Amino acid sequence: MLDFLPAPLKGTLAALMILLNTLVLYPVLTVFALIKLIIPVTAVRKACTVALNGVARAWIGFNNLLVDLLHQVEWDVRGVDQLGRDHWYFVTCNHQSWADIPAIQYVMNRRIPLLKFFLKKELIWVPLLGLAWWALDFPFMHRHTKEQIAKRPELKGKDIAATKAACEKFRYTPVAILNFMEGTRFTPEKHQRQNAPYKHLLKPRAGGTAFVLGTMGDILHTMLDITIVYPDGRFGFWDYLCGRIRRIIIDVRTLEIPERFLGMDYENNREMRADFQRWVGELWAEKDARIEALKHESAEA
Numbered sequence: 001m002l003d004f005l006p007a008p009l010k011g012t013l014a015a016l017m018i019l020l021n022t023l024v025l026y027p028v029l030t031v032f033a034l035i036k037l038i039i040p041v042t043a044v045r046k047a048c049t050v051a052l053n054g055v056a057r058a059w060i061g062f063n064n065l066l067v068d069l070l071h072q073v074e075w076d077v078r079g080v081d082q083l084g085r086d087h088w089y090f091v092t093c094n095h096q097s098w099a100d101i102p103a104i105q106y107v108m109n110r111r112i113p114l115l116k117f118f119l120k121k122e123l124i125w126v127p128l129l130g131l132a133w134w135a136l137d138f139p140f141m142h143r144h145t146k147e148q149i150a151k152r153p154e155l156k157g158k159d160i161a162a163t164k165a166a167c168e169k170f171r172y173t174p175v176a177i178l179n180f181m182e183g184t185r186f187t188p189e190k191h192q193r194q195n196a197p198y199k200h201l202l203k204p205r206a207g208g209t210a211f212v213l214g215t216m217g218d219i220l221h222t223m224l225d226i227t228i229v230y231p232d233g234r235f236g237f238w239d240y241l242c243g244r245i246r247r248i249i250i251d252v253r254t255l256e257i258p259e260r261f262l263g264m265d266y267e268n269n270r271e272m273r274a275d276f277q278r279w280v281g282e283l284w285a286e287k288d289a290r291i292e293a294l295k296h297e298s299a300e301a
Contacts, residue, residue: 003072003243010070011242021062026128029055033135049173052135053114060109067106071243075107076298079252083111088174088219090212090257091115093226094201094287095180099240100228104178107250112224113174118212139167139177141211164215171219179208181280198288200295206280210266210273217262225253225283227290231298249294 002010029052036048067073083089089112093100108115114136121140124130133140181204184190196203213220229249239245258279264272 001068002070005070007242007244011238014066014070014241017066018063021059025055025059026132029132029135033131036135046173048135049137049169056114056136057109060105063102064106064109067102071245073243073245074247076247076249077107077252078250079254080107080111082254083108083224083252085110085113086174087112087222088170089113089176089222089224090209090216090220091176091178091224091226092181092209093178093228094186094291095182095184096186096228096230097235097240098185098237099230099235099245100180102237102240103228103248103250104226108176113176115176115178117178118208137169137173137175139170139215167216170216176224177212177216177220179212181205181209181284183208198284200291201284201288204280204284206273206277207266209280210261210264210276213257213261214264214266217257217264221257221262223255223257225255225287227251227253227287227294229291229294229298231295247298249298251290251294 002013005013032048032051032055036045036052039045091104091112093104105115116136116138118139118141119133124134124140126133182202183205184202186200186202190202194203227250229251230245231247231249232245234244260272261276261279264276266273266276
């Protein structure tokens with residue numbers, strides 16, 4: 001509707017409206033978060049969790065409306081028809097910019113459970129955000145370094161046990177855990193420095209995914225393998241806010257995670273580690289070919 005406005009003006013309007021949206025909804029989130037914190041009754045906490053997830057979905061929904069109001073994006077979305085909010089998902093995606101997250105949220109909001117990702121346990125002390133992440137049940141990782149375990153052998157395995165305990169709530173509330181396997185955004189410089197065997201991707205880091213599946217493998221059986229492509233070549237977050245990204249392809253493959261990787265001991269089982277790395281490498285080779293095909297298809301359209 002307002003796509004005729006100059007791009008910098010649209011970007012500024014979008015940023016200001018997102019900020020306003022945050023300022024309006026954060027106090028609501030804080031009220032439910034404090035109730036959840038103060039009253040450790042399971043039924044109360046579950047009710048607060050439902051309300052808090054609703055607040056987060058409303059925040060994303062408003063941001064999505066801004067995209068529709070300010071921009072004219074051609075969305076090419078595939079593979080989402082059979083998804084549902086009553087399922088548990090592990091979600092991964094190629095990572096090109098910070099625009100990836102709002103683009104994924106645009107497509108997935110209200111289609112699957114609220115997207116969450118593992119955070120380092122120290123981040124719970126970040127002012128304002130720590131409370132929000134805790135309230136929204138973002139899982140916090142309890143990781144011990146090899147040096148810490150060498151000094152205190154009794155710590156071995158306790159990181160997995162502590163994280164499993166923190167994720168116990170997800171047995172009763174469906175969740176979608178997002179992890180960018182590349183670990184960082186793709187750039188030509190990083191690609192060259194890695195000497196990656198893929199044309200469009202960096203090397204995947206299997207360890208983070210292995211930690212998630214080792215911790216939550218008894219409830220996370222399904223992977224959503226998302227491939228995101230920006231056919232016009234612009235994909236920065238500011239470009240997204242300004243409406244300079246005119247086409248976005250989001251292709252979703254639903255895969256069953258091999259049973260042998262669910263609850264695996266990635267750190268201590270060398271054969272399992274090699275097997276899992278092979279599997280991830282095959283997924284990434286397929287994704288690389290998929291990106292090439294989508295780019296070719298888009299160029300011909």
